[in-house]
Amino acid sequence: MSVFFLKDHLALSNYEILNKINQIINEKKIDIVLLEGDHANIVNIDFIRDISNKVKKGIFLGDDMVWHIVNLISAQQCDFVFSSEPISVFKFKELGIEAFYVPIEGDGKIFKDRKLKKIYDVLHFGRNKTTRNEFINHLNDNEVRVKCVSPYDEEANSMEKLANLINISKIIINFAESANGERNFNQLRFFKKFYQTKGRIQMAGLSNVLCVSEYCASSELLYDKSELPFFKTKDECLKIIKSYLSNEDELKKATEKFHLRTLNYEDSNYINQIKEFIDKVDIKTKENFKAPFWYNYLFINQNLRTRFKNNYLSSFLKEFFNIILSLKRYDLIESIKILFSTVFVFLRYFPFLLLKKIINFKNE
Numbered sequence: 001m002s003v004f005f006l007k008d009h010l011a012l013s014n015y016e017i018l019n020k021i022n023q024i025i026n027e028k029k030i031d032i033v034l035l036e037g038d039h040a041n042i043v044n045i046d047f048i049r050d051i052s053n054k055v056k057k058g059i060f061l062g063d064d065m066v067w068h069i070v071n072l073i074s075a076q077q078c079d080f081v082f083s084s085e086p087i088s089v090f091k092f093k094e095l096g097i098e099a100f101y102v103p104i105e106g107d108g109k110i111f112k113d114r115k116l117k118k119i120y121d122v123l124h125f126g127r128n129k130t131t132r133n134e135f136i137n138h139l140n141d142n143e144v145r146v147k148c149v150s151p152y153d154e155e156a157n158s159m160e161k162l163a164n165l166i167n168i169s170k171i172i173i174n175f176a177e178s179a180n181g182e183r184n185f186n187q188l189r190f191f192k193k194f195y196q197t198k199g200r201i202q203m204a205g206l207s208n209v210l211c212v213s214e215y216c217a218s219s220e221l222l223y224d225k226s227e228l229p230f231f232k233t234k235d236e237c238l239k240i241i242k243s244y245l246s247n248e249d250e251l252k253k254a255t256e257k258f259h260l261r262t263l264n265y266e267d268s269n270y271i272n273q274i275k276e277f278i279d280k281v282d283i284k285t286k287e288n289f290k291a292p293f294w295y296n297y298l299f300i301n302q303n304l305r306t307r308f309k310n311n312y313l314s315s316f317l318k319e320f321f322n323i324i325l326s327l328k329r330y331d332l333i334e335s336i337k338i339l340f341s342t343v344f345v346f347l348r349y350f351p352f353l354l355l356k357k358i359i360n361f362k363n364e
Contacts, residue, residue: 002024002028002030004020004021004024006041006042006043010042010306010307010310010312010315011310011312011314011315012315012318013315013318013319013322014042014047014303014319014322015318015322016315016318017042018047018050018051021033021051022051022052025051025052025054025055026052030055031054031055031056032055032056032058032278033051033052033055033056033057033058034058034059034060034082035048035057035058035059035060035078036059036060037059037060037061037062037067037071037074038061038062038063038064038067038071039063039067041302041306042299042302042303042306043059043074044074044291044295044299045073045074045076045077045289045291045295046299046326046329048074048077048078049077049286053283053286054283055283056079056080056278056281056283057077057078057079057080058078058079058080058081058082058278058281059071059074059075059078059081059082060081060082060083060102061081061082061083061084061085061088062083062084062104064083064084064085064088064091065085065088065178065194065196066180066183066186067186068088068091068187069185069186069187070185070295070298072091072092072095072097073289073291073292073295075092075097076097076286076287076289077286077289078097079098079281079282079283079284080097080098080099080100080277080278080281081097081098081099081100082099082100082101082102082274083099083100083101083102084101084102084103084104084197085101085196085197085218086101086197086218086221086222087217087218087221089101098277098281100273100274100277101222102270102274103199103202103265103270104199105199105200105202105203106202106206106265106266106267106270107159107206107267108206108263108266108267108268110159110160110163111159111163111166111202111203111206111207112163112206112207112208113167113207113208113259114163114164114167114207115167116164116167116168117168118168118169118170119168119169120145120147120165120168120169120170121144121145121146121169121170121171121245122139122144122145122146122147122169122170122171122172122173122241122245123146123147123148123149123165123166123169123171123172123173124136124146124147124148124149124172124173124175125148125149125150125151125156125162125165125166125172125200126150126151126175126198126200127150127151128148128150129175129177131175131177132175132177134234135173135175135214135234135237136148136173138234138235138237138238139173139237139238139241142238142242144238144241144242144245146173147165147169149162149165162203163203163207166203166204166207166209167207167209169209170209170210170244170245170251171209171210171211171212171241171244171245171251172200172203172204172209172210172211172212173211173212173213173237173241174198174200174201174204174211174212174213174214175198175213175214176195176196176197176198176213176214176215176216176219177193177194177195177214178193178194178195178196179192179193180192180193180194184294185294185295185298195214195215195216195217195218196216196218197216197218197219197222198213198216200213201213201219201222201223201228201262202262202265204258204262205258205259205261205262205263205265206259206262206263206265206266208255208256208259209255210229210244210251210254210255210258211228211229211258212229212231212237212240212241212244213228213229213230213231214230214231214232214237215230215231215232216230222265223258223261226257227257227258227261228258228261229244229254293334293337293338293341296334296338296341297338297341300323300338300341300342300345301345303319303323304316304319304320304345304346304349305345305349307319307353308349308352308353311353311356311357311360313353313354313357316349316350316353320342320346323338323342324339324342327339
């Protein structure tokens with residue numbers, strides 16, 4: 001297996017990076033390439049297309065809800081998609097793309113039953129958000145004490161510390177609500193929120209601790225209501241948690257059922273399902289998909305902006321000229337639109353990049 005960090009090679013143009021990747025594929029006889037997706041980086045449909053077609057090409061997506069339309073276009077040059085959102089898997093399958101659910105918080109070596117004495121009744125770990133605080137305050141006001149930690153707290157700033165906190169808690173509370181992005185390509189941007197499955201659920205389950213979760217359709221694809229208790233309102237949340245805390249036997253039975261179900265998603269178990277899925281995937285014939293202008297502009301900007309942010313003048317210029325040379329891929333009208341947008345983005349960043357270089361040179 002080889003790991004290739006794109007950020008370590010941004011001093012090169014995309015063309016040079018692709019040459020390196022294809023060279024590694026040939027030298028090490030690699031037959032599967034898995035790319036990290038989500039968020040506009042330098043990996044777009046053209047980048048994926050230029051990776052050797054002798055390999056199975058896949059993309060892993062961890063935040064597809066907001067970026068789905070972008071990811072869907074990029075995936076046209078992939079043979080398969082991994083997503084940490086179960087519903088997203090079906091969205092890709094709708095368009096004939098092989099897709100598979102892959103959890104990202106299933107490390108059974110860290111999240112496991114450590115047989116520690118319970119100290120906290122309810123634990124919430126994650127960032128403070130207004131809606132979450134309303135639920136937590138409602139619990140506290142009704143004599144259910146909730147221990148809250150954020151990723152920035154000393155007692156919870158590593159996975160090992162977090163695993164211990166989970167183990168000394170009776171119940172983990174999970175919130176599914178997420179804020180929606182406002183980017184133009186996000187078709188759901190008109191809605192303020194959506195509900196997304198979270199890794200807290202499996203982190204709790206692997207640790208043999210019950211999770212009580214805000215309802216999320218994606219989570220319901222992984223657990224039924226008898227395995228993972230769901231709530232929608234503050235009163236429902238309070239009622240469920242109070243019921244378990246007042247009945248130790250019921251809490252124990254519910255925890256065991258939840259734990260056994262979650263073990264299916266533990267890395268050492270689930271890796272066999274991932275392998276079975278990949279083995280069945282074939283290298284498909286890729287269609288000559290025409291990406292819309294907004295998609296091309298998004299990545300033109302990102303390709304040049306990434307080099308600008310990292311102060312790479314040489315690869316910035318190379319990438320600019322490579323984009324110009326690639327215009328032959330498009331029809332006349334599209335070529336003109338891309339040409340003008342590329343020049344616009346170039347002029348947006350180039351003077352400031354040049355200025356940064358001059359200042360750095362003087363400081364040296």
